[in-house]
Structures are given as C-alpha cells and as structure tokens.
Amino acid sequence: MTTSTVENYVKQLYVEQEANPGEMVLMGRLAAAMEVAPGTATSMVKTLADAGLADYQPRGGVRLTSRGQQLALHVLRRHRLVELFLVKILGLDWSQVHDEAEALEHVVSDIVLDRIDELLGYPTVDPHGDPIPTSSGRVHDPKRMNLASCPIGRPQRIVRVLDQNPAFLQFIERQGLMPGTKVTVADREPAADAVRLRLSPKRETTLGLAAANKILVEATATA
Amino acid sequence: MTTSTVENYVKQLYVEQEANPGEMVLMGRLAAAMEVAPGTATSMVKTLADAGLADYQPRGGVRLTSRGQQLALHVLRRHRLVELFLVKILGLDWSQVHDEAEALEHVVSDIVLDRIDELLGYPTVDPHGDPIPTSSGRVHDPKRMNLASCPIGRPQRIVRVLDQNPAFLQFIERQGLMPGTKVTVADREPAADAVRLRLSPKRETTLGLAAANKILVEATATA
DNA sequence: ATCTTCATTTTGATTAATCAAAATTGATCC
DNA sequence: GGATCAATTTTGATTAATCAAAATGAAGAT
Ligand SMILES: [Mn+2]
Ligand SMILES: [Mn+2]
Ligand SMILES: [Mn+2]
Ligand SMILES: [Mn+2]
Numbered sequence: 280m281t282t283s284t285v286e287n288y289v290k291q292l293y294v295e296q297e298a299n300p301g302e303m304v305l306m307g308r309l310a311a312a313m314e315v316a317p318g319t320a321t322s323m324v325k326t327l328a329d330a331g332l333a334d335y336q337p338r339g340g341v342r343l344t345s346r347g348q349q350l351a352l353h354v355l356r357r358h359r360l361v362e363l364f365l366v367k368i369l370g371l372d373w374s375q376v377h378d379e380a381e382a383l384e385h386v387v388s389d390i391v392l393d394r395i396d397e398l399l400g401y402p403t404v405d406p407h408g409d410p411i412p413t414s415s416g417r418v419h420d421p422k423r424m425n426l427a428s429c430p431i432g433r434p435q436r437i438v439r440v441l442d443q444n445p446a447f448l449q450f451i452e453r454q455g456l457m458p459g460t461k462v463t464v465a466d467r468e469p470a471a472d473a474v475r476l477r478l479s480p481k482r483e484t485t486l487g488l489a490a491a492n493k494i495l496v497e498a499t500a501t502a
Numbered sequence: 503m504t505t506s507t508v509e510n511y512v513k514q515l516y517v518e519q520e521a522n523p524g525e526m527v528l529m530g531r532l533a534a535a536m537e538v539a540p541g542t543a544t545s546m547v548k549t550l551a552d553a554g555l556a557d558y559q560p561r562g563g564v565r566l567t568s569r570g571q572q573l574a575l576h577v578l579r580r581h582r583l584v585e586l587f588l589v590k591i592l593g594l595d596w597s598q599v600h601d602e603a604e605a606l607e608h609v610v611s612d613i614v615l616d617r618i619d620e621l622l623g624y625p626t627v628d629p630h631g632d633p634i635p636t637s638s639g640r641v642h643d644p645k646r647m648n649l650a651s652c653p654i655g656r657p658q659r660i661v662r663v664l665d666q667n668p669a670f671l672q673f674i675e676r677q678g679l680m681p682g683t684k685v686t687v688a689d690r691e692p693a694a695d696a697v698r699l700r701l702s703p704k705r706e707t708t709l710g711l712a713a714a715n716k717i718l719v720e721a722t723a724t725a
Numbered sequence: 726a727t728c729t730t731c732a733t734t735t736t737g738a739t740t741a742a743t744c745a746a747a748a749t750t751g752a753t754c755c
Numbered sequence: 756g757g758a759t760c761a762a763t764t765t766t767g768a769t770t771a772a773t774c775a776a777a778a779t780g781a782a783g784a785t
Contacts, residue, residue, distance in 0.1 A: 315744085
C-alpha cells in the first residue's frame with residue numbers, strides 16, 4: 280500500500296528532478312516544496328528509501344530510483360488526465376482543476392482512469408499543456424522556448440503554462456494567452472520588465488518577464 | 503476537518519439506524535459493520551460524540567445527532583451521485599461502482615458534485631435504486647414491498663436492490679432483474695426456498711428467498 | 726445473594742505523519 | 756587549527772486510527 284503522502288513526495292521529487300536534471304534534491308528544497316518542517320522531509324525520505332523508491336545520501340540529498348520514477352509518472356498521469364477530464368467533461372475552469380486533481384489523483388482506480396482516457400480520446404497534454412505520461416510510464420516532453428527568450432517577430436503558438444496558481448491562470452486567461460493561442464513577441468524591454476505581445480493585428484498586451492518566462496511556446500509553421 | 507474515517511462511521515451509523523428505526527446502535531453491531539475490533543468502535547464513537555455528531559450512552563449505544571445525520575446524508579449523496587456518474591458517463595458496470603464510490607465519496611468537492619448532478623439531469627436514485635439525498639439533506643425513501651412479500655400475480659416493477667456485493671449484483675444482472683424491469687411473482691414455495699418469477703410471457707426465473715427479500719418492487723399501473 | 730457469561734470499555738502498543746527544538750556536521754573564514 | 760554558520764538530522768511529543776488482551780459491568784441463572 281503506498282499512501283497519498285508517499286505519492287505526493289515522489290511526485291514532488293520527480294518535478295524537482297526535472298527542474299534540475301542530474302542533481303540530487305536537497306532536503307531544504309524538498310521540505311520547502313512540500314511545506315513541511317525539515318525534519319519531516321528527512322524522515323519521509325528515509326521511508327521512501329526503505330520502500331525502494333528513492334536513494335538517499337545523508338547530507339547529500341535524494342534521487343528517485345527507477346521504481347520511484349515510475350510511481351511518480353503514474354501519479355502525474357492520474358493528475359493530468361483528471362485535470363483534463365474536469366475541464367473538458369465537467370466544465371470546470373482551468374484555474375480550479377489543479378487543486379481538485381491533487382486529491383483525486385490518489386483515489387481514481389485504473390479502470391476509471393482508462394475510461395477517462397478513452398472518453399477524452401487518449402490526449403497527450405493536460406489543460407496547462409503539461410504532458411500526460413502513458414500508462415507504461417513514458418513522457419514526451421520536448422525542450423521549449425518561452426516568451427522571455429523566443430525570437431522577436433516570429434509567430435509562436437502557446438503550448439504550456441508552468442504555474443498552477445489559480446490567480447496566475449486566471450490572469451493568463453484574461454489576457455487571452457491560453458495554450459493554443461498564437462502570439463508574436465513585438466519587443467522586449469528588460470529594463471522595464473516588459474514583454475510586448477501581438478495577438479492579432481489589432482490586439483496586443485504586455486507581460487512582466489517573470490510571467491513571460493512561465494509561458495512556453497513553439498514556432499508556428501511559417502505560413 | 504472531518505476525516506474519511508469519521509465520514510465512514512457516520513454513514514454506517516445512518517444506514518444502521520435506517521435498518522432499525524428508533525433503536526440505539528450497539529457497539530457490537532457497529533464494530534462488525536465497520537470490520538474493526540470492538541474497542542476501536544467505542545473509541546471512534548467517543549470521537550464522534552466529542553465532535554457533536556453522535557450521542558453516546560456507555561453500554562447503551564449510539565445515535566446520530568441531527569448534525570451527524572446531515573453529514574451522513576451529504577456523504578451518501580456524494581456516494582450515490584458518484585456511482586451513477588460512473589455507470590452513466592464512464593460506462594462502468596453497476597457491480598463495480600460501489601467500491602469505487604467508497605473512496606471517491608471523501609474526495610469530490612461541492613463544485614465537482616454540482617457538475618455531476620447537472621450532467622446527470624438531477625437524478626433521484628442511484629444505479630441500485632438507492633435514493634439520492636438533496637444537497638440540503640432531504641431524502642425521499644418510500645416504504646417498499648419486496649419479491650418475497652409482494653402479492654402474487656400482480657405485475658411489479660423492480661425499483662431497488664439492497665445489496666452492494668459485486669457477485670450478487672452480477673447475478674441479478676444475469677437474471678435480468680435490474681431496476682426498471684417488470685416482473686410478476688408466479689408463485690412461492692417457502693419450503694423449497696423458491697420464488698418463481700415471470701419476466702415476460704416466455705421468460706421466467708427462480709430466486710431464493712434471501713435474494714427475493716433484497717429486491718424491492720412497486721406495483722405497476724394496472725394497464 | 727452470588728455466580729456466570731458476554732458485551733463493552735479500558736489499557737497499553739503500534740504505525741503514519743507531523744512539529745519544535747536540540748544536537749550534529751560540513752564547510753567557510755580568519 | 757579553531758570559531759562560526761547554516762543545513763541537516765535527531766530526539767521527544769502529538770494526533771488519528773487501529774489491535775490485542777485485560778478489566779469491568781449488567782443481566783440472567785441458580
Ligand atoms: Mn496529491
Ligand atoms: Mn496541469
Ligand atoms: Mn468511504
Ligand atoms: Mn448504490
């Protein structure tokens with residue numbers, strides 16, 4: 280029996296490892312991410328290690344084993360399929376679904392998940408553009424540029440938003456910058472913390488650099 | 503914060519009270535129903551009492567307070583709406599959904615539940631014919647006859663099945679006795695533990711008395 | 726009035742997850 | 756080579772839920 284808590288830690292470790300490939304995750308980082316006291320992280324990590332889900336070097340950090348990684352991918356699959364289901368089938372707002380999925384991800388069975396997957400037509404990304412791992416634990420996660428670093432003047436399509444905060448997501452939605460949208464960076468003024476975007480010949484907006492960094496894009500076919 | 507465990511105990515107490523209206527629920531009964539040791543039931547009941555969800559008389563039994571009853575009805579509402587959702591929208595078999603709902607009932611939020619309710623067209627009964635309490639905690643649960651006691655020769659419609667056991671439900675389904683089906687009791691032979699049913703002019707079946715007791719019916723309009 | 730019995734309650738442990746605060750350690754800086 | 760600092764680990768408690776086994780009590784039986 281793997282508890283919800285174990286699933287949450289393993290998932291967080293996976294995310295942390297993706298953010299810093301190759302490096303060990305330090306206890307401080309993990310404790311902060313999980314919002315627990317440092318000692319709690321240490322003790323949970325020992326539990327994960329005992330369960331064969333992570334390798335732990337005291338004072339050196341943690342790393343998921345491949346079993347741990349598989350578990351993380353299964354939890355992420357559940358999380359992301361549930362999110363998409365909540366948006367597409369139940370009509371919730373994309374800013375609400377992360378928190379809902381945070382609880383549901385520990386409870387949906389394989390049978391239910393398969394039905395959801397089928398009902399959604401075997402999707403590959405969730406409402407935020409995050410890739411959905413396959414049931415065998417594979418993810419397709421190509422390197423992407425973001426609105427703070429992509430070339431200026433070349434048309435792009437928004438493909439992913441790297442922040443689950445409801446207020447941020449609502450802001451993005453109000454700006455009309457959800458995944459699927461086409462944009463062109465008109466220009467950037469780093470000194471003014473501003474990225475000017477053109478959405479259509481008549482519509483344009485400005486974003487701060489921190490926000491622009493969290494919006495991933497893909498160059499569209501030069502039509 | 504009310505835990506899943508508290509929700510499960512309160513729900514069980516409600517069911518137990520429905521089965522024996524007016525009486526106090528004894529610790530032995532509760533412990534057996536929850537499949538825990540007797541001492542565990544005693545200690546959980548004290549917790550419920552402290553939380554104002556139940557009245558507890560040592561050695562006299564427990565009874566839900568009205569707050570406890572409201573909570574029970576909310577959990578039952580979640581459970582039953584989720585069951586119907588799993589059958590109608592995700593296409594699961596009615597024999598599987600009880601166990602799934604047992605976990606999901608503690609995790610679906612009000613927002614999600616409202617969407618499910620809407621998507622299903624504000625249903626009043628779940629796949630087993632169990633009534634779905636309203637969001638304000640009202641249930642419409644009329645007294646019903648069953649196939650072991652209803653009049654012989656008068657056409658009936660099956661409206662509810664009082665057993666969530668998957669094997670039993672599969673059996674009922676194979677016999678073509680799901681809620682909605684019309685049947686007439688042809689005759690009964692208590693000595694032989696047999697109830698003969700007519701489903702149509704050409705189709706008939708036999709049930710044991712224990713099974714017949716668990717199938718509730720309603721007399722159909724004498725067409 | 727006492728005995729017997731069985732349901733119930735109590736007691737003492739255990740497991741998972743957590744915290745606060747103390748102890749430890751590794752590294753950096755004189 | 757020490758002193759100092761920050762991160763980490765340890766220690767000792769706490770809460771929820773559970774069990775096994777011992778203690779208690781209420782009823783009925785003699
Ligand atoms: Mn979670
Ligand atoms: Mn997402
Ligand atoms: Mn339950
Ligand atoms: Mn049901």
